Amino acid sequence: MVKQIAERADLLPKLAxxxxxxxxEGTSLAAIAAATGLGKGSLYHFFPRGKPEMAQAVLDETAAWFARAVLGPLRHPGPPRVAIREMCRALEAHHKGGTQICAFALFAADETQTLFAAPLRMHFQQWIEALARVLVLAGRGAAAARTEAFxxxxxxxxxxxxxxxxxxxxxxxxxxxxxxARLCA
Amino acid sequence: MVKQIAERADLLPKLAxxxxxxxxEGTSLAAIAAATGLGKGSLYHFFPRGKPEMAQAVLDETAAWFARAVLGPLRHPGPPRVAIREMCRALEAHHKGGTQICAFALFAADETQTLFAAPLRMHFQQWIEALARVLVLAGRGAAAARTEAFxxxxxxxxxxxxxxxxxxxxxxxxxxxxxxARLCA
DNA sequence: AATCTGTTTTACCATTCGGTACAGTCTTAT
DNA sequence: ATAAGACTGTACCGAATGGTAAAACAGATT
Structure with missing residues (x-):
């Protein structure tokens, strides 16, 4: 196995x-090349299908983080308020005071990228359902829990x-x- | 006075x-030309400073609509629940079931367009303040009204x-x- | 030393980008 | 009739876009 000088995974944070x-649309390959220090040729070595594949990789990584840091605690059996607290801490850390927008929300705003529509719908749906289940555990009725989670x-x-x-x-x-505070009430 | 065959205002809805x-970034001049049926030359007749001026005009028009349809009722003396109802009806009509994103939110997500930062900040600030004032009239405390409006x-x-x-x-x-329902409670 | 494989560099491609120049066509005022 | 101004279409510009090809490089294996 040849040592990898740069790995695909190393590029993802900067890409994100x-x-x-x-x-x-506002992110050009030139900007990506400048930010990562790699030429366009190298970028295409890691992402043969270009910019769409890079965006997909960012979305996949974000989904993985989200499953680990948010959905995990929400689905794990335990006190509802603990699950809610972990969700809130994870969100604060991820969005850094709201300066970093949600990658999913970003693509939700852009209807030209319809290839991302399905993962997007699933992401928010899973989030709302997992949170609703926690709220049911906290004593809410099924319908109220779902609207409150939304x-x-x-x-x-x-x-x-x-x-x-x-x-x-x-x-x-x-x-x-x-x-x-509202969810734990 | 020469009769204007096409007016700037006629282009704004399609532009928006x-x-x-x-x-x-995802809206090219070619797409604008195709959608409006005008050549680029004509577009530059109405918007001599190009795409940024078009976006600015859309933002201005949206701000005018917002002042009329949302801020107006909120600031008008009268029963709080009437003001809140008018705001909600206006939002429903404007966003057409959520399929049309808020023009302000769109530019808030894009930090490359810093020239829109000031109007953006003002827009949301005015909205929150006007709504908070209505909530105070409805009986909330000042601090609670502000956070609830936010x-x-x-x-x-x-x-x-x-x-x-x-x-x-x-x-x-x-x-x-x-x-x-929540605001009128 | 020669080879092989994964990586980077460089140069390049066709297309599209935002923007401009300008000739020409209307409509109206004189 | 004609001049003036409002508007339109076309052709064009340099720069930047996303993307490609292939030579060159490095490190490990043989």
Whole structure:
């Protein structure tokens, strides 16, 4: 086995940061090459199908993180408030005060990329369902739990947008704190 | 005065639709020319400074609509629940079941367009403040009204994202209905 | 030393990008 | 009638786009 000087996985964080801060269309291969220090040829060695494959890889990695850091605690048996707390901590860390937009929300806004539609729908659906189940464990009725879970996820996504517009990271932390209190009530 | 065959204002709806569905970077002049039926030369007649001016015009028009249809009722003296109802009806109509993203949210996600940062910040700030004032009239304390107004706006923005991801307009209508009930409680 | 494999570099391609130049066509005022 | 101004279509520009081809390089294996 030949030692890999650079690995695909090493590029993903920088790729994710680029896409999340400038959008899919707004991120050029030249910008990616500059940010990673690799030529376009090298990029195509790791992602033979180009930019769409890079975006897909970012989405896959984000989905993996999300399954581990959010869905995991939510689905794990245990006190509801612990699961909710872990979800909130993970979100705060991932979005860094709301300055980093959700990669899924980014592609949800862009309807030209219909190839991402299915994973997107699944992502939010799984999130809402897992959170609703926790809320049922916390004593809510089935229907109320589902609507409350939807509103909670919506509130998170909206708070990221508002935090970016306000250019103030504290508003995101505040929104998450209020959400946690509301869900644990 | 020479009669204007086409007016700038006539182009704005199509421009808004393009930007809102494909993003700023994702909307090319060729696409705009095709959608409007005008050549690039004609477009530059109405918008001498090109694409940024077109986006600015869309933002301005959206801001005008928003001031009329949302801020107006919120600031008008009258029963709080009437103001809230008018806001919700206006949002439902404007976003057409969540299929049409908020033009402001669109540019909030894209940090490359820093020239839109100030209007963006003002837009959401004014909205939250106006709604908070209505909630104070409805009996809330000042601090609670402000956080509740923030969460309400965040919930709206997030619901649009979720509605687009789910490709189901009903979820947006449901979220707005729940919001109205919550605010009027 | 020669080979092999994975990686990087460089140069290049066709297309599209935002934007410009300008000739020409309308409509209206004089 | 004619001049002036409002508008339109076409052709074009340099730069940047996403993407490709292949030579060159490095490290391990033989």
């Amino acid at each position: 940061q680029l896409f999340r801060s400038r959008g899919y 509103d909670a996820v919506a509130c998170i996504q909206g708070a990221i947008i508002l935090a970016r517009a306000a250019e103030d990271g504290r508003v995101f932390a505040g929104a998450v704190a209020r959400l946690e | 639709q393009l930007f809102r569905s494909r993003g700023y 969460d309400a706006v965040a919930c709206i923005q997030g619901a649009i994202i979720l509605a687009r991801a789910a490709e189901d307009g009903r979820v947006f209508a449901g979220a707005v209905a729940r919001l109205e």
